[in-house]
Amino acid sequence: MRADRLLSILLLLQVHRRMTAGELARRLEVSARTIQRDLEALCTAGVPLYAERGKAGGWVLPEPFRTNLTGLTEAELQTLFLSTPARLLADLGMKQASEAALIKLRATLPRGQRQGAEHARQRILVDPSGWKRAEEQVPALAALQEAVWQDRTVRLVYVRSDGTTVERLVEPLGLVAKGSLWYLIARVEDALRTYRVSRVQAAEVTGESFERPDDFDLTAYWEQSSAAFVAALPRYSVTLRLPAEDVQMVARLGGRARVEEIAEPDVDGTVMMRVMFDTEAEACGCVLSFGAGVEIVEPEELRERVVKLAAEILRHYQVQPIL
Numbered sequence: 001m002r003a004d005r006l007l008s009i010l011l012l013l014q015v016h017r018r019m020t021a022g023e024l025a026r027r028l029e030v031s032a033r034t035i036q037r038d039l040e041a042l043c044t045a046g047v048p049l050y051a052e053r054g055k056a057g058g059w060v061l062p063e064p065f066r067t068n069l070t071g072l073t074e075a076e077l078q079t080l081f082l083s084t085p086a087r088l089l090a091d092l093g094m095k096q097a098s099e100a101a102l103i104k105l106r107a108t109l110p111r112g113q114r115q116g117a118e119h120a121r122q123r124i125l126v127d128p129s130g131w132k133r134a135e136e137q138v139p140a141l142a143a144l145q146e147a148v149w150q151d152r153t154v155r156l157v158y159v160r161s162d163g164t165t166v167e168r169l170v171e172p173l174g175l176v177a178k179g180s181l182w183y184l185i186a187r188v189e190d191a192l193r194t195y196r197v198s199r200v201q202a203a204e205v206t207g208e209s210f211e212r213p214d215d216f217d218l219t220a221y222w223e224q225s226s227a228a229f230v231a232a233l234p235r236y237s238v239t240l241r242l243p244a245e246d247v248q249m250v251a252r253l254g255g256r257a258r259v260e261e262i263a264e265p266d267v268d269g270t271v272m273m274r275v276m277f278d279t280e281a282e283a284c285g286c287v288l289s290f291g292a293g294v295e296i297v298e299p300e301e302l303r304e305r306v307v308k309l310a311a312e313i314l315r316h317y318q319v320q321p322i323l
Contacts, residue, residue, distance in 0.1 A: 013061035136198035174218040
């Protein structure tokens with residue numbers, strides 16, 4: 001509704017004091033033209049907004065102006081009371097503070113809204129970990145969190161994925177929790193880098209502050225970086241034929257096999273599907289685990305390797321006595 005959007009614009013400007021129409025449009029998922037009309041409507045209603053031109057320009061809400069319109073809708077309250085991942089809050093030392101904040105917020109709500117918030121809290125749980133949860137120690141997280149809050153540089157001792165240890169002086173811009181894993185986004189010599197926090201062996205917060213880039217957006221950077229990481233993964237394409245009822249067997253493999261295309265079932269009840277693995281060895285192991293119900297259509301070299309391995313397995317068990 002437009003009234004909700006006008007209030008959202010007003011509250012966003014009250015927090016940030018200066019935002020461009022483009023930034024508001026992205027946050028509220030509408031067109032820049034719609035935002036422009038809304039801003040003009042707010043000005044007409046007496047809100048002291050004004051526009052500044054230039055590189056650092058945008059729509060400005062003067063500091064003295066504040067609104068007390070802080071009412072929350074039912075859906076907004078439910079999002080606040082959905083169970084927050086306790087492990088991540090505990091990592092940040094914020095679990096007790098989060099629980100205390102929710103208790104205080106619940107106490108200020110009218111009885112009807114209080115029941116609605118509790119209704120959501122007891123019915124939806126957000127669990128960021130998979131079944132094979134990676135338990136990682138992050139002793140440097142507290143120091144990195146302090147540096148992120150205070151815009152202080154950090155001297156890191158970091159172990160790379162190949163086992164080599166390096167030292168870096170970094171400008172920490174943000175922390176990201178991916179599932180139950182923590183990552184540090186930092187600027188190093190004007191380049192952005194991502195560090196896995198569990199590989200940080202030591203983190204010394206210096207007394208030197210740095211100027212945070214005005215155009216840095218943590219969410220946008222992480223989405224772009226994640227997409228680039230996935231695109232750069234090794235790709236080994238395999239075309240399989242299997243019974244239609246077994247298609248989900250492959251899809252359930254998750255990260256081990258990325259299903260990219262599924263054709264319509266043939267008259268014989270089989271389905272052709274294209275699956276992306278990281279390596280030939282991984283594809284070979286997965287196909288062998290499917291049994292005789294799955295046929296490799298291509299590549300030919302994978303068919304030959306699977307046949308060879310199957311023959312070796314057969315010879316092994318024919319020679320070895322069964323005890």
